[in-house]
Amino acid sequence: MSDSLMVIIAIALMAGLSIAGIGYAFLAPTINNRDRTNKRIKAVTRTARAAHSVSEEMDGKLKDRRKAVQEKLKELENSQKKAKKKISLRSRIERAGLTITPSNFYILSGVSGVVFAVLLWSMGQGYLFAVAGLFVGSLGFPRWVLGFLAARRQKAFSREFANAIDVIVRGVKSGLPINECLQIIANESPDPVGGEFRDIVESQRVGVSMDQALLRMLERMPLAEVNFFTIVLTIQAKSGGNLSEALGNLSIVLRARKLMRAKIKSMSAEATASAAIIGSLPPGVMLIVYMSTPDYIMTLFTEPAGNAMLVASGIWMLIGVLVMKKMISFKF
Numbered sequence: 001m002s003d004s005l006m007v008i009i010a011i012a013l014m015a016g017l018s019i020a021g022i023g024y025a026f027l028a029p030t031i032n033n034r035d036r037t038n039k040r041i042k043a044v045t046r047t048a049r050a051a052h053s054v055s056e057e058m059d060g061k062l063k064d065r066r067k068a069v070q071e072k073l074k075e076l077e078n079s080q081k082k083a084k085k086k087i088s089l090r091s092r093i094e095r096a097g098l099t100i101t102p103s104n105f106y107i108l109s110g111v112s113g114v115v116f117a118v119l120l121w122s123m124g125q126g127y128l129f130a131v132a133g134l135f136v137g138s139l140g141f142p143r144w145v146l147g148f149l150a151a152r153r154q155k156a157f158s159r160e161f162a163n164a165i166d167v168i169v170r171g172v173k174s175g176l177p178i179n180e181c182l183q184i185i186a187n188e189s190p191d192p193v194g195g196e197f198r199d200i201v202e203s204q205r206v207g208v209s210m211d212q213a214l215l216r217m218l219e220r221m222p223l224a225e226v227n228f229f230t231i232v233l234t235i236q237a238k239s240g241g242n243l244s245e246a247l248g249n250l251s252i253v254l255r256a257r258k259l260m261r262a263k264i265k266s267m268s269a270e271a272t273a274s275a276a277i278i279g280s281l282p283p284g285v286m287l288i289v290y291m292s293t294p295d296y297i298m299t300l301f302t303e304p305a306g307n308a309m310l311v312a313s314g315i316w317m318l319i320g321v322l323v324m325k326k327m328i329s330f331k332f
Contacts (some may be wrong), residue, residue, distance in 0.1 A: 095222070158223060224255050282313070
């Protein structure tokens with residue numbers, strides 16, 4: 001091979017290497033950028049897939065929790081419907097805060113009926129009024145007393161219940177378990193709040209679950225506030241969650257309901273006073289007439305026509321009082 005041919009081959013090789021180097025210098029950034037882009041796309045894809053899997057897992061957990069909450073709410077609703085179907089006499093006595101047995105209540109009811117009948121008979125009334133007094137004194141008056149005592153006890157419970165929930169919120173935030181918070185309320189809160197929570201604590205000591213203890217408290221104290229409290233604790237025990245936040249929100253709601261109740265009472269005070277005046281006016285007029293001219297009013301009590309007029313007037317007065325009471329009673 002001649003020297004000129006070798007020179008030409010060497011020049012050609014050098015030219016090829018130079019062209020390859022120049023091409024690589026120009027194309028290397030593009031190739032590197034493309035590699036980086038592909039790597040970034042792969043990384044973003046992996047991140048997106050991981051986030052999607054985490055999202056699906058969270059959605060699954062939320063669906064399971066929502067399903068558990070719905071099942072628990074349905075269970076609570078069914079149990080409350082069963083409790084509302086028939087209220088036993090023992091439950092009425094417990095709601096009134098009394099410690100007597102149903103048999104003792106029946107005995108007291110019979111004594112009350114006899115007392116009513118004897119009083120009417122001693123006032124010179126006939127057999128009809130004596131029998132009516134017997135029925136009213138034995139069947140109506142004792143149950144009215146139970147309802148009155150139960151309503152008064154529920155009002156006292158509503159006034160202190162929000163404070164009891166605040167004790168639980170502060171205790172949970174400070175690290176105390178829920179059972180110790182309930183024990184604090186049972187020892188420190190006044191009755192009937194302290195007594196109801198004391199029953200919950202004692203029920204748990206003998207093996208009753210929290211759900212059953214709360215349902216029994218709801219039977220003894222059938223209030224919307226207790227129903228909310230039962231739902232919050234039952235759902236938290238079933239599916240977890242921030243108990244202090246949930247009970248804090250519940251305390252705010254209960255205080256808002258208390259404020260609304262006071263506002264409604266103040267706005268309906270005029271109607272309540274009017275109903276009281278209208279309802280007491282006929283008996284008041286009868287009493288004034290009896291004190292001024294007793295012979296004039298006694299005809300209603302001695303004559304059969306007067307007795308019929310008194311019965312009819314009493315029925316109409318009762319209907320009017322019930323209508324006025326319905327008009328001034330607000331439930332929310």
